[in-house]
Amino acid sequence: LAKTTQPISMDSYEGQEVNITCSHNNIATNDYITWYQQFPSQGPRFIIQGYKTKVTNEVASLFIPADRKSSTLSLPRVSLSDTAVYYCLVGGFNFNKFYFGSGTKLNVKP
Amino acid sequence: DADVTQTPRNRITKTGKRIMLECSQTKGHDRMYWYRQDPGLGLRLIYYSFDVKDINKGEISDGYSVSRQAQAKFSLSLESAIPNQTALYFCATSETGDLSNQPQHFGDGTRLSIL
Numbered sequence: 001l002a003k004t005t006q007p008i009s010m011d012s013y014e015g016q017e018v019n020i021t022c023s024h025n026n027i028a029t030n031d032y033i034t035w036y037q038q039f040p041s042q043g044p045r046f047i048i049q050g051y052k053t054k055v056t057n058e059v060a061s062l063f064i065p066a067d068r069k070s071s072t073l074s075l076p077r078v079s080l081s082d083t084a085v086y087y088c089l090v091g092g093f094n095f096n097k098f099y100f101g102s103g104t105k106l107n108v109k110p
Numbered sequence: 111d112a113d114v115t116q117t118p119r120n121r122i123t124k125t126g127k128r129i130m131l132e133c134s135q136t137k138g139h140d141r142m143y144w145y146r147q148d149p150g151l152g153l154r155l156i157y158y159s160f161d162v163k164d165i166n167k168g169e170i171s172d173g174y175s176v177s178r179q180a181q182a183k184f185s186l187s188l189e190s191a192i193p194n195q196t197a198l199y200f201c202a203t204s205e206t207g208d209l210s211n212q213p214q215h216f217g218d219g220t221r222l223s224i225l
Contacts, residue, residue: 034213036214041218041219042216042218042219043114043200043202043216043217043218043219044153044200044214044216045216046213046214046215049213087152087153100145100152100153100154100155101152102150102151102152103152
């Protein structure tokens with residue numbers, strides 16, 4: 001079971017870079033790491049996904065060390081609209097135990 | 111994601127009633143999922159379906175049943191609702207492939223309250 005552990009909450013200010021780290025010590029060889037963002041009263045929205053090293057898209061970067069036991073979501077220059085809950089998800093073939101975790105509530109202040 | 115539509119958005123009902131939550135999608139995805147979300151517990155998988163003739167139990171399937179009527183439709187039923195099934199329910203879809211590789215697309219949820 002690829003359980004994940006994230007900080008419950010984080011505070012930041014507009015314009016800062018925010019890094020949210022997720023621990024997943026039991027990650028399996030074929031597991032990918034996926035991050036989602038969720039606003040109140042909405043479903044989670046896919047942000048980024050990776051397997052190893054670094055992945056970057058238009059909204060975020062994902063850093064994964066060689067041992068893959070953790071990953072860090074990096075949000076550059078956050079704004080108030082980035083205030084949301086961020087979930088780290090490690091998936092695999094064992095769907096019955098698919099684990100989303102409780103997420104990190106990011107609060108961006110002006 | 112407007113491509114995944116859940117109905118109703120809100121529902122209040124009484125203990126013992128049968129409830130059906132519906133999900134439809136226009137993304138053309140084969141795979142569909144039902145999750146529930148409780149405060150502080152994240153999302154937990156109830157049931158999932160890889161195609162019309164495939165139904166699989168998730169982590170917390172007890173007390174729930176599902177029906178995959180067509181590729182685009184996946185409904186969740188509570189045969190006899192109980193108060194601890196009060197939660198936010200999400201439907202999601204994904205393309206065929208290893209779940210690890212396929213991002214999921216979520217609806218905006220159904221808030222269900224059981225009195």
